[in-house]
Amino acid sequence: xxxxxxxxxxxxxxxxxxxxxxxxxxxxxxxxxxxxxxxxxxxxxxxxxxxxxxxxxxxxxxxxxxxxxxxxxxxxxxxxxxxxxxxxxxxxxxxxxxxxxxxxxx
Amino acid sequence: xxxxxxxxxxxxxxxxxxxxxxxxxxxxxxxxxxxxxxxxxxxxxxxxxxxxxxxxxxxxxxxxxxxxxxxxxxxxxxxxxxxxxxxxxxxxxxxxxxxxxxxxxxxxxxxxxxxxxxxxxxxxxxxxxxxxxxxxxxxxxxxxxxxxxxxxxxxxxxxxxxxxxxxxxxxxxxxxxxxxxxxxxxxxxxxxxxxxxxxxxxxxxxxxxxxxxxxxxxxxxxxxxxxxxxxxxxxxxxxxxxxxxxxxxxxxxxxxxxxxxxxxxxxxxxxxxxxxxxxxxxxxxxxxxxxxxxxxxxxxxxxxxxxxxxxxxxxxxxxxxxxxxxxxxxxxxxxxxxxxxxxxxxxxxxxxxxxxxxxxxxxxxxxxxxxxxxxxxxxxxxxxxxxxxxxxxxxxxxxxxxxxxxxxxxxxxxxxxxxxxxxxxxxxxxxxxxxxxxxxxxxxxxxxxxxxxxxxxxxxxxxxxxxxxxxxxxxxxxxxxxxxxxxxxxxxxxxxxxxxxxxxxxxxxxxxxxxxxxxxxxxxxxxxxxxxxxxxxxxxxxxxxxxxxxxxxxxxxxxxxxxxxxxxxxxxxxxxxxxxxxxxxxxxxxxxxxxxxxxxxxxxxxxxxxxxxxxxxxxxxxxxxxxxxxxxxxxx
Numbered sequence: 001x002x003x004x005x006x007x008x009x010x011x012x013x014x015x016x017x018x019x020x021x022x023x024x025x026x027x028x029x030x031x032x033x034x035x036x037x038x039x040x041x042x043x044x045x046x047x048x049x050x051x052x053x054x055x056x057x058x059x060x061x062x063x064x065x066x067x068x069x070x071x072x073x074x075x076x077x078x079x080x081x082x083x084x085x086x087x088x089x090x091x092x093x094x095x096x097x098x099x100x101x102x103x104x105x106x
Numbered sequence: 107x108x109x110x111x112x113x114x115x116x117x118x119x120x121x122x123x124x125x126x127x128x129x130x131x132x133x134x135x136x137x138x139x140x141x142x143x144x145x146x147x148x149x150x151x152x153x154x155x156x157x158x159x160x161x162x163x164x165x166x167x168x169x170x171x172x173x174x175x176x177x178x179x180x181x182x183x184x185x186x187x188x189x190x191x192x193x194x195x196x197x198x199x200x201x202x203x204x205x206x207x208x209x210x211x212x213x214x215x216x217x218x219x220x221x222x223x224x225x226x227x228x229x230x231x232x233x234x235x236x237x238x239x240x241x242x243x244x245x246x247x248x249x250x251x252x253x254x255x256x257x258x259x260x261x262x263x264x265x266x267x268x269x270x271x272x273x274x275x276x277x278x279x280x281x282x283x284x285x286x287x288x289x290x291x292x293x294x295x296x297x298x299x300x301x302x303x304x305x306x307x308x309x310x311x312x313x314x315x316x317x318x319x320x321x322x323x324x325x326x327x328x329x330x331x332x333x334x335x336x337x338x339x340x341x342x343x344x345x346x347x348x349x350x351x352x353x354x355x356x357x358x359x360x361x362x363x364x365x366x367x368x369x370x371x372x373x374x375x376x377x378x379x380x381x382x383x384x385x386x387x388x389x390x391x392x393x394x395x396x397x398x399x400x401x402x403x404x405x406x407x408x409x410x411x412x413x414x415x416x417x418x419x420x421x422x423x424x425x426x427x428x429x430x431x432x433x434x435x436x437x438x439x440x441x442x443x444x445x446x447x448x449x450x451x452x453x454x455x456x457x458x459x460x461x462x463x464x465x466x467x468x469x470x471x472x473x474x475x476x477x478x479x480x481x482x483x484x485x486x487x488x489x490x491x492x493x494x495x496x497x498x499x500x501x502x503x504x505x506x507x508x509x510x511x512x513x514x515x516x517x518x519x520x521x522x523x524x525x526x527x528x529x530x531x532x533x534x535x536x537x538x539x540x541x542x543x544x545x546x547x548x549x550x551x552x553x554x555x556x557x558x559x560x561x562x563x564x565x566x567x568x569x570x571x572x573x574x575x576x577x578x579x580x581x582x583x584x585x586x587x588x589x590x591x592x593x594x595x596x597x598x599x600x601x602x603x604x605x606x607x608x609x610x611x612x613x614x615x616x617x618x619x620x621x622x623x624x625x626x627x628x629x630x631x632x633x634x635x636x637x638x639x640x641x642x643x644x645x646x647x648x649x650x651x652x653x654x655x656x657x658x659x660x661x662x663x664x665x666x667x668x669x670x671x672x673x674x675x676x677x678x679x680x681x682x683x684x685x686x687x688x689x690x691x692x693x694x695x696x697x698x699x700x701x702x703x704x705x706x707x708x709x710x711x712x713x714x715x716x717x718x719x720x721x722x723x724x725x726x727x728x729x730x731x732x733x734x735x736x737x738x739x740x741x742x
């Protein structure tokens with residue numbers, strides 16, 4: 001099994017995850033819809049997860065995959081909280097546009 | 107007895123604390139009882155201490171608290187009850203107690219009644235520290251304390267601006283003198299390596315010190331005495347100090363605080379006796395002040411101002427006595443002066459109380475019928491201060507004049523006698539204008555006239571009795587009565603280290619000369635009083651209103667324009683410099699820097715707050731940029 005997976009060089013995994021992560025970051029910065037922002041955050045986290053799983057397989061070290069478990073748990077909790085905040089934002093501003101939240105300024 | 111000695115000053119301090127902190131909630135009677143009672147207890151303890159010193163012929167020393175030790179300087183809160191301080195303690199607490207009782211009646215209707223007794227007790231505490239201290243620093247504590255209390259009590263009715271100015275004037279002039287006292291103390295320490303009276307005066311005997319140093323020390327200490335005891339040039343605060351309530355004038359500016367300077371010189375008589383220059387300076391300043399103040403007093407129309415200038419003049423006489431080496435005579439005159447001056451001031455207070463606050467003698471007259479007790483005690487006081495034979499003032503003043511004749515010669519004696527003549531004249535003028543003739547006030551005032559209550563008249567009567575018999579303390583030898591010169595013997599008794607506190611001096615004049623001098627003085631006094639009786643009981647000699655006074659009379663009434671001179675030469679330049687410093691250094695430079703720092707930070711903050719623009723995308727970009735920068739630092 002390991003040989004099949006090792007047929008794909010580790011570099012490709014690194015490139016893939018980097019691209020996914022950067023797309024996530026750009027999404028968080030650029031997009032105005034709060035739901036899309038949350039999705040991009042999940043994208044960033046999953047990119048990291050993928051990378052960790054890949055390295056774990058290539059180095060035959062289970063620690064990587066254990067860390068993935070932790071990250072997934074935290075991501076789930078954080079998504080729940082984020083959606084809760086999203087619901088409150090909608091209730092107060094009747095929209096999911098995060099650029100409407102600009103009162104805390106000088 | 108030794109352990110009870112610290113109680114003597116601390117009982118009034120406790121009275122001060124209780125009245126100060128709780129007095130507002132206590133009834134007036136209780137406040138008065140605490141205030142007067144603490145002084146009475148101090149008086150009783152002082153009498154006990156006096157008896158012990160008298161019995162054992164040895165001073166009582168008591169150390170309350172070790173204050174500091176720096177190098178070879180060891181200072182403690184120590185008390186010394188020897189012949190001189192024991193006597194002063196009796197005068198301070200005795201007369202102080204009578205004035206406390208008087209104040210109960212005089213200040214009863216005043217809102218600040220409790221505050222008054224608080225300050226009075228603080229004053230007695232400070233004055234006792236001054237006379238009981240066994241080293242120069244304790245004396246200085248008391249010295250400053252009485253200066254402070256003087257300020258508080260002169261400006262007692264603090265809502266009046268003029269009274270506040272008077273209080274400031276008193277305190278500031280005192281402080282000018284205090285500089286001299288401090289410098290003198292420093293020089294004493296440098297020369298004798300100690301500030302303790304016993305050590306200083308014993309080292310004076312054993313190690314010779316150059317006369318120049320001694321003279322400097324004495325002159326510096328005398329500068330302090332000039333400020334505290336109102337001599338030329340620092341006397342102008344005392345007449346202004348009459349702004350305070352009359353018991354204050356009686357206690358502080360007649361009987362006790364102003365005698366602190368005399369006490370200082372008498373205590374340091376060992377130092378002064380070694381310097382002829384210092385003694386000459388003291389005598390000259392004293393005589394000059396005595397004459398100047400007597401002249402001014404001749405034309406004053408406020409009952410208290412006349413008495414104030416009289417105090418300055420009598421203090422001048424005391425300093426003359428000190429300068430002539432007659433330290434005991436000076437202390438004797440301090441004692442008798444305390445009696446009759448306090449009597450005169452309290453009597454004046456009684457008159458003012460009866461007149462509903464009027465103090466101008468041109469609006470009084472004929473009060474003899476309405477205020478009988480006040481009339482009689484004021485009569486006794488006037489006769490005593492003028493030197494009418496056999497009253498207390500006669501003996502003490504005569505002793506001063508005799509020693510002046512002996513030590514200084516005819517010229518000094520003549521001038522001093524002239525000052526005594528003027529004393530009799532201005533006091534007679536005051537007395538006859540106030541109590542004889544027709545009443546010159548308004549009808550309302552006439553209806554209001556009433557004799558004072560018992561709390562005021564009883565101290566007056568006691569002081570009157572003391573003014574009459576006070577001469578017994580130091581009868582001259584030539585009268586061949588026993589005991590004679592009791593006070594002189596007492597003061598030459600054993601001090602620390604077995605030395606006499608004030609060595610007895612030899613008089614070199616014959617008995618016949620002394621009788622002659624006494625006779626001349628008596629004649630002068632009686633003649634002056636007769637002259638004033640005949641002049642001032644007649645309506646045409648009532649003093650003119652201020653606008654109509656001219657010539658020499660105006661010069662005297664305006665106090666020789668000394669205050670105006672000080673104002674022009676000293677006060678205005680200082681105020682001018684103060685304004686310049688205020689504008690350039692304080693406002694322009696210092697405020698500029700401090701405010702500038704504030705403004706700078708405000709501007710900087712103003713720029714920084716633009717980061718908070720509410721734009722979430724902006725914040726997110728910031729976060730990302732920041733994390734990238736952080737990561738880069740690991741690789742660069």
